[in-house]
Amino acid sequence: MKILFVGDIVGRPGRACAKQVLSEMRSKHNYDLTIANAENAAGGNGLTSQVCRELFDMGLDVLTLGNHAWDKKEIFQFIDNEPGLVRPLNYPPEVPGQGMVVVHTAKAPVAVINACGRVFNPTLLECPFRALERAIHSVRKETNHIIVDFHAEATSEKVAMGWFLDGKVSAVLGTHTHVQTADDRILPGGTAYITDAGMTGPRDSVIGISTDLVLKRFLSQLPVRFEVARGATQFCAVEIEIDDDTGHAVSIRRIFRVQESLITKKS
Ligand SMILES: [Fe+2]
Ligand SMILES: [Fe+2]
Numbered sequence: 001m002k003i004l005f006v007g008d009i010v011g012r013p014g015r016a017c018a019k020q021v022l023s024e025m026r027s028k029h030n031y032d033l034t035i036a037n038a039e040n041a042a043g044g045n046g047l048t049s050q051v052c053r054e055l056f057d058m059g060l061d062v063l064t065l066g067n068h069a070w071d072k073k074e075i076f077q078f079i080d081n082e083p084g085l086v087r088p089l090n091y092p093p094e095v096p097g098q099g100m101v102v103v104h105t106a107k108a109p110v111a112v113i114n115a116c117g118r119v120f121n122p123t124l125l126e127c128p129f130r131a132l133e134r135a136i137h138s139v140r141k142e143t144n145h146i147i148v149d150f151h152a153e154a155t156s157e158k159v160a161m162g163w164f165l166d167g168k169v170s171a172v173l174g175t176h177t178h179v180q181t182a183d184d185r186i187l188p189g190g191t192a193y194i195t196d197a198g199m200t201g202p203r204d205s206v207i208g209i210s211t212d213l214v215l216k217r218f219l220s221q222l223p224v225r226f227e228v229a230r231g232a233t234q235f236c237a238v239e240i241e242i243d244d245d246t247g248h249a250v251s252i253r254r255i256f257r258v259q260e261s262l263i264t265k266k267s
Pocket of ligand 1: 177
């Protein structure tokens with residue numbers, strides 16, 4: 001089976017880019033499942049119900065989140081009503097939403113799990129290694145097709161997670177840094193791995209945000225209100241092929257495309 005995983009979609013430019021590239025790619029490739037990280041999809045931070053709907057309407061099957069999951073407060077109103085929406089599983093048990101979803105594709109059920117790293121992340125989360133180990137142990141009774149979006153800052157924590165889950169899941173795909181890494185590979189146990197899938201959003205920016213504003217903050221050390229940048233966009237994703245029987249990854253391919261500006265309106 002073939003799965004497409006799209007890196008963090010940032011704001012309106014990222015959504016416009018994703019919509020255009022996804023429609024082209026889906027006509028060429030017959031994906032069994034498409035997943036995207038949507039933690040920055042609404043105005044650069046968080047997710048609204050309208051944006052959530054827009055992303056599902058462009059054909060995405062599962063949306064994962066991250067540390068920005070809660071930035072738009074309205075998510076608390078709809079997170080439990082969206083079966084394809086997954087937030088990091090290592091939050092405390094009373095936090096709404098789900099950390100894992102099992103999608104019944106035509107070929108096999110596929111579990112999609114989201115977890116946040118703890119290195120350089122100020123929130124007090126449960127150990128992602130132990131939380132993922134427990135979730136994988138329980139879901140493997142149902143399927144051996146398991147995709148993990150590991151949303152983390154530190155390269156070391158992500159690489160360590162790849163090795164920790166090698167042979168236990170089909171793929172460990174990093175998100176959060178918004179910069180695509182060139183280390184996509186199949187680990188010896190059959191797990192597809194990349195440290196970061198990258199960002200789908202404004203190309204001439206600082207990880208999606210207007211360069212001027214970010215520089216102003218770095219140089220002045222004062223609070224600056226961030227805005228999503230405009231102009232040309234980039235589409236970042238990975239395409240993974242998984243053996244239908246074993247659940248092991250057969251291939252992983254990085255996708256990086258630059259699109260001309262599709263919109264002029266503010267994000
Ligand atoms: Fe992000
Ligand atoms: Fe993030």
